[in-house]
Amino acid sequence: MTKVLVIVGTTRTGRSGRKVADWYLAEAQKSNKDVEFELLDVADEKLELFNEPMSPMMRQYSPRQEELAKKVGSADAFVFVTGEYNHSLPASLKNFIDYLNAEWHYKAAAYVGYGATGAIRSIEHLIQIMTELKVTSVATGGTNIGINAIWEALDENGIPKPGYAHGDISAQVAELVKVAEALKTLR
Numbered sequence: 001m002t003k004v005l006v007i008v009g010t011t012r013t014g015r016s017g018r019k020v021a022d023w024y025l026a027e028a029q030k031s032n033k034d035v036e037f038e039l040l041d042v043a044d045e046k047l048e049l050f051n052e053p054m055s056p057m058m059r060q061y062s063p064r065q066e067e068l069a070k071k072v073g074s075a076d077a078f079v080f081v082t083g084e085y086n087h088s089l090p091a092s093l094k095n096f097i098d099y100l101n102a103e104w105h106y107k108a109a110a111y112v113g114y115g116a117t118g119a120i121r122s123i124e125h126l127i128q129i130m131t132e133l134k135v136t137s138v139a140t141g142g143t144n145i146g147i148n149a150i151w152e153a154l155d156e157n158g159i160p161k162p163g164y165a166h167g168d169i170s171a172q173v174a175e176l177v178k179v180a181e182a183l184k185t186l187r
Contacts (some may be wrong), residue, residue, distance in 0.1 A: 005077070082112070109138070
């Protein structure tokens with residue numbers, strides 16, 4: 001069974017990220033029963049700005065990094081749920097990513113963006129970061145999920161109203177699993 005870690009990257013008060021992630025998880029689980037999903041909310045981690053004495057590339061982790069390494073290392077693939085701040089990813093998500101190194105390697109990633117235009121620039125930057133960390137992105141061919149005009153897109157239950165969400169969650173997860181399974185041979 002493929003394990004997918006769904007990572008919510010925003011931490012600010014009043015954020016939409018957790019609502020979007022909860023909606024995404026519910027939809028993904030409906031159509032992909034053979035995938036184990038786990039939610040990791042960066043806000044729950046309460047991480048300080050990365051200031052460890054050793055670079056994560058050295059694999060000399062602090063106890064806090066070891067905790068994160070177990071969570072990230074246990075996954076075969078990732079779905080990043082991200083907003084867009086100043087045409088890029090939230091600092092909280094970048095900070096989280098920077099705590100680790102090898103635990104990201106040879107895994108697959110997909111993206112769910114929300115904001116004015118579905119966080120397309122945030123996702124572009126995430127793809128560059130993931131490439132450096134040896135993560136294969138499955139963001140081509142229309143597999144990103146985007147929610148436009150997030151400030152009005154969600155109903156009272158956190159579900160996107162018609163016309164605001166774009167992309168096929170089932171197809172995205174199917175592609176993510178296919179790539180993640182292929183990459184297992186490299187780990």
